[in-house]
Amino acid sequence: xxxxxxxxxxxxxxxxxxxxxxxxxxxxxxxxxxxxxxxxxxxxxxxxxxxxxxxxxxxxxxxxxxxxxxxxxxxxxxxxxxxxxxxxxxxxxxxxxxxxxxxxxxxxxxxxxxxxxxxxxxxxxxxxxxxxxxxxxxxxxxxxxxxxxxxxxxxxxxxxxxxxxxxxxxxxxxxxxxxxxxxxxxxxxxxxxxxxxxxxxxxxxxxxxxxxxxxxxxxxxxxxxxxxxxxxxxxxxxxxxxxxxxxxxxxxxxxxxxxxxxxxxxxxxxxxxxxxxxxxxxxxxxxxxxxxxxxxxxxxxxxxxxxxxxxxxxxxxxxxxxxxxxxxxxxxxxxxxxxxxxxxxxxxxxxxxxxxxxxxxxxxxxxxxxxxxxxxxxxxxxxxxxxxxxxxxxxxxxxxxxxxxxxxxxxxxxxxxxxxxxxxxxxxxxxxxxxxxxxxxxxxxxxxxxxxxxxxxxxxxxxxxxxxxxxxxxxxxxxxxxxxxxxxxxxxxxxxxxxxxxxxxxxxxxxxx
Amino acid sequence: xxxxxxxxxxxxxxxxxxxxxxxxxxxxxxxxxxxxxxxxxxxxxxxxxxxxxxxxxxxxxxxxxxxxxxxxxxxxxxxxxxxxxxxxxxxxxxxxx
Amino acid sequence: xxxxxxxxxxxxxxxxxxxxxxxxxxxxxxxxxxxxxxxxxxxxxxxxxxxxxxxxxxxxxxxxxxxxxxxxxxxxxxxxxxxxxxxxxxxxxxxxxxxxxxxxxxxxxxxxxxxxxxxxxxxxxxxxxxxxxxxxxxxxxxxxxxxxxxxxxxxxxxxxxxxxxxxxxxxxxxxxxxxxxxxxxxxxxxxxxxxxxxxxxxxxxxxxxxxxxxxxxxxxxxxxxxxxxxxxxxxxxxxxxxxxxxxxxxxxxxxxxxxxxxxxxxxxxxxxxxxxxxxxxxxxxxxxxx
Numbered sequence: 001x002x003x004x005x006x007x008x009x010x011x012x013x014x015x016x017x018x019x020x021x022x023x024x025x026x027x028x029x030x031x032x033x034x035x036x037x038x039x040x041x042x043x044x045x046x047x048x049x050x051x052x053x054x055x056x057x058x059x060x061x062x063x064x065x066x067x068x069x070x071x072x073x074x075x076x077x078x079x080x081x082x083x084x085x086x087x088x089x090x091x092x093x094x095x096x097x098x099x100x101x102x103x104x105x106x107x108x109x110x111x112x113x114x115x116x117x118x119x120x121x122x123x124x125x126x127x128x129x130x131x132x133x134x135x136x137x138x139x140x141x142x143x144x145x146x147x148x149x150x151x152x153x154x155x156x157x158x159x160x161x162x163x164x165x166x167x168x169x170x171x172x173x174x175x176x177x178x179x180x181x182x183x184x185x186x187x188x189x190x191x192x193x194x195x196x197x198x199x200x201x202x203x204x205x206x207x208x209x210x211x212x213x214x215x216x217x218x219x220x221x222x223x224x225x226x227x228x229x230x231x232x233x234x235x236x237x238x239x240x241x242x243x244x245x246x247x248x249x250x251x252x253x254x255x256x257x258x259x260x261x262x263x264x265x266x267x268x269x270x271x272x273x274x275x276x277x278x279x280x281x282x283x284x285x286x287x288x289x290x291x292x293x294x295x296x297x298x299x300x301x302x303x304x305x306x307x308x309x310x311x312x313x314x315x316x317x318x319x320x321x322x323x324x325x326x327x328x329x330x331x332x333x334x335x336x337x338x339x340x341x342x343x344x345x346x347x348x349x350x351x352x353x354x355x356x357x358x359x360x361x362x363x364x365x366x367x368x369x370x371x372x373x374x375x376x377x378x379x380x381x382x383x384x385x386x387x388x389x390x391x392x393x394x395x396x397x398x399x400x401x402x403x404x405x406x407x408x409x410x411x412x413x414x415x416x417x418x419x420x421x422x423x424x425x426x427x428x429x430x431x432x433x434x435x436x437x438x439x440x441x442x443x444x445x446x447x448x449x450x451x452x453x454x455x456x457x458x459x460x461x462x463x464x465x466x467x468x469x470x471x472x473x474x475x476x477x478x479x480x481x482x483x484x485x486x487x488x489x490x491x492x493x494x495x496x497x498x499x500x501x502x503x504x505x506x507x508x509x510x511x512x513x
Numbered sequence: 514x515x516x517x518x519x520x521x522x523x524x525x526x527x528x529x530x531x532x533x534x535x536x537x538x539x540x541x542x543x544x545x546x547x548x549x550x551x552x553x554x555x556x557x558x559x560x561x562x563x564x565x566x567x568x569x570x571x572x573x574x575x576x577x578x579x580x581x582x583x584x585x586x587x588x589x590x591x592x593x594x595x596x597x598x599x600x601x602x603x604x605x606x607x608x609x610x
Numbered sequence: 611x612x613x614x615x616x617x618x619x620x621x622x623x624x625x626x627x628x629x630x631x632x633x634x635x636x637x638x639x640x641x642x643x644x645x646x647x648x649x650x651x652x653x654x655x656x657x658x659x660x661x662x663x664x665x666x667x668x669x670x671x672x673x674x675x676x677x678x679x680x681x682x683x684x685x686x687x688x689x690x691x692x693x694x695x696x697x698x699x700x701x702x703x704x705x706x707x708x709x710x711x712x713x714x715x716x717x718x719x720x721x722x723x724x725x726x727x728x729x730x731x732x733x734x735x736x737x738x739x740x741x742x743x744x745x746x747x748x749x750x751x752x753x754x755x756x757x758x759x760x761x762x763x764x765x766x767x768x769x770x771x772x773x774x775x776x777x778x779x780x781x782x783x784x785x786x787x788x789x790x791x792x793x794x795x796x797x798x799x800x801x802x803x804x805x806x807x808x809x810x811x812x813x814x815x816x817x818x819x820x821x822x823x824x825x826x827x828x829x830x831x832x833x834x835x836x837x838x839x840x841x842x843x844x845x846x847x848x849x850x851x852x853x854x855x856x857x858x859x860x861x862x863x864x865x866x867x868x869x870x871x872x873x874x875x876x877x878x879x880x881x882x883x884x885x886x887x888x889x890x891x892x893x894x895x896x897x898x899x900x
Contacts, residue, residue, distance in 0.1 A: 255830075420556060530624075592661040
């Protein structure tokens with residue numbers, strides 16, 4: 001079957017529900033009620049503090065086939081996932097489903113749990129490292145479900161991703177289960193991605209190495225949703241959680257792309273009072289913020305908010321009055337943590353508030369401009385951020401498809417050639433974000449505007465920006481690098497790429513040896 | 514011919530470059546090209562052809578070549594191959610271009 | 611005359627940078643075989659740059675190659691590079707007109723029949739070279755510009771190189787004057803702190819005031835700043851348009867003398883106005899200019 005962007009989706013995929021085909025970014029409507037976890041009561045004398053994870057497993061009890069959820073604010077410094085799954089393996093549990101918002105190289109032990117049948121299903125928004133490689137090689141029988149950050153929140157809230165036990169890596173907690181992310185040795189800032197898990201899981205366990213006197217303040221996840229609190233020695237490695245400072249790239253090509261992207265935003269008429277903006281922490285994305293900032297300073301403009309993963313650079317813009325608020329779902333560096341702990345205009349928001357398509361309005365809808373990356377983009381503007389040039393999974397949508405759908409102007413920044421590889425292809429290997437939600441592609445050798453946005457094209461032309469057809473950019477790339485051979489994939493599906501509304505936008509097929 | 518070949522190297526492992534190492538042929542003789550590339554799936558065939566065409570144009574029949582590619586363009590591959598061949602004594606400077 | 615507001619150095623043995631050299635909009639790229647390349651990599655860089663000249667699209671940027679001095683690898687460089695049709699060679703450490711004549715002889719011998727003549731930019735970076743500036747500029751009609759290399763020059767003097775550039779005040783004047791007297795361009799020394807954008811801006815403003823026609827750049831990020839200084843401003847263009855209008859009016863009225871805001875419009879003013887209009891048209895800065 002072909003979905004709305006022409007991707008071939010099998011009619012049935014073993015280990016996955018009957019696929020609902022992607023029908024367009026806003027064409028699939030919800031038809032359900034919200035998920036309702038069971039109602040609980042606890043007597044005044046009861047305590048939540050439990051000696052060990054093993055004791056928690058027995059008290060709940062956690063049994064074969066359950067879904068355990070985790071959040072990824074600790075990124076490559078996370079200790080909780082490995083700790084919990086080691087207990088599961090020790091207790092001989094089988095067929096668990098792990099719902100971890102993002103998987104990092106530190107989660108390598110998950111591969112053995114998969115091989116040993118402890119974990120037989122994975123649900124995530126992004127994965128890199130040994131787990132992603134093992135999945136690509138077919139370590140699991142069931143396909144992995146790859147979601148967007150907003151899509152995961154939606155799936156949890158709508159009961160499509162039912163969580164039996166949510167483990168919350170808690171930088172600070174009290175013995176009654178109040179949690180925040182801004183105190184303690186493993187402070188990570190916002191706990192945004194953990195909030196839907198805590199809200200809708202049947203059981204919630206706080207795992208902390210920093211237990212404070214009751215009541216903890218401020219509270220991100222309240223005691224009313226937490227069943228157990230476990231104190232362990234160490235929940236993560238601060239070095240892997242945040243970087244010291246996030247710096248603007250010095251790569252001249254990246255800077256050239258960033259400057260052009262900023263000019264596109266200006267040409268679109270968005271640099272004005274109340275401007276709202278989202279950008280990533282890496283390379284050309286963050287550098288775009290730098291050039292946008294210069295424009296805002298020059299014209300003495302104050303923006304309304306910056307959204308998403310927050311870096312020190314955004315904090316500086318907040319403190320200088322260039323943005324009035326930050327809406328933070330995840331902190332990237334120490335400055336972001338310092339700011340969210342102290343500044344009332346730096347808000348912690350949940351994944352749901354950030355990006356879920358099925359509620360009464362998420363924050364991405366209020367964005368003027370978003371800057372996104374891509375590993376491939378096709379001539380129909382569909383973007384791949386899941387599979388690398390070798391066909392192996394090396395990422396995921398995260399908030400990519402969410403922000404693209406919400407923002408007034410969505411700009412993809414990318415080197416036209418990454419090494420030798422042209423970024424523009426006839427058809428992306430894996431579609432993550434539909435072309436209808438991408439407005440502009442900015443490369444070092446030219447800008448292309450989605451033909452669906454003729455009025456935007458006119459604005460860029462009026463501002464003196466040279467606009468090329470995306471097919472012309474593709475042939476420029478190929479004249480430099482030669483036309484690449486196509487990667488050959490097999491038939492077996494190793495991952496389903498769900499769009500934010502839960503429809504199947506694409507599948508990832510296993511590579512043939 | 515092959516007995517005159519010295520072991521030589523050209524290029525680097527930086528992004529966009531290719532490192533070419535040339536050595537006398539193995540005992541079986543012939544041209545042996547060992548290619549490792551970050552874009553093997555997309556350009557493996559093209560890279561092999563570029564290198565082997567140069568070898569055959571120069572009439573070299575016995576040689577071992579190890580190529581570690583970091584996404585080099587065709588013109589870079591040619592330049593590095595010729596440099597290595599020059600350093601190995603297969604061609605003299607004047608013929609390199 | 612070609613624009614050489616910015617001449618951007620690209621290291622000659624770095625494929626990644628060579629392939630992207632054309633995307634920064636510099637008026638010229640200088641593919642460098644000299645200081646950017648270690649002695650034991652000269653062969654590799656020479657072959658790489660030759661292939662880049664034949665294959666990489668540098669867009670509107672003039673392709674310039676900085677060769678090594680003739681007493682090191684210069685002969686081999688010329689033989690390999692010239693047939694690949696660079697727009698110009700930058701010759702380093704030029705001391706006398708004789709140096710240029712030797713290079714010209716080698717270049718002419720290396721050129722293929724029908725090839726567009728390769729021009730020469732003479733890089734003056736020694737006290738003797740500066741002293742001989744005019745003779746060097748007049749040595750051959752291939753010489754299109756004198757460029758100042760202040761780092762080596764101040765080192766030879768034993769003077770400390772500063773951001774303010776007091777130590778190169780005199781040589782800047784000498785080079786600009788020698789080049790102008792010979793009817794060719796003068797290009798200022800690069801500003802070597804790539805992270806100091808404000809310093810670059812000030813240094814370029816000074817260079818323009820001295821009369822340099824452009825400035826070398828050691829980092830792609832410097833190109834836009836340099837162009838920002840060299841491009842005529844809106845005020846410049848408006849002024850130039852008024853001058854031209856005043857001239858027309860005077861001609862129409864049969865008056866020999868034009869005046870603007872009570873001041874006589876004399877030949878130097880007309881010439882400056884024409885230059886501004888020419889540049890503005892070339893750069894597409896003002897669409898409404900006739």
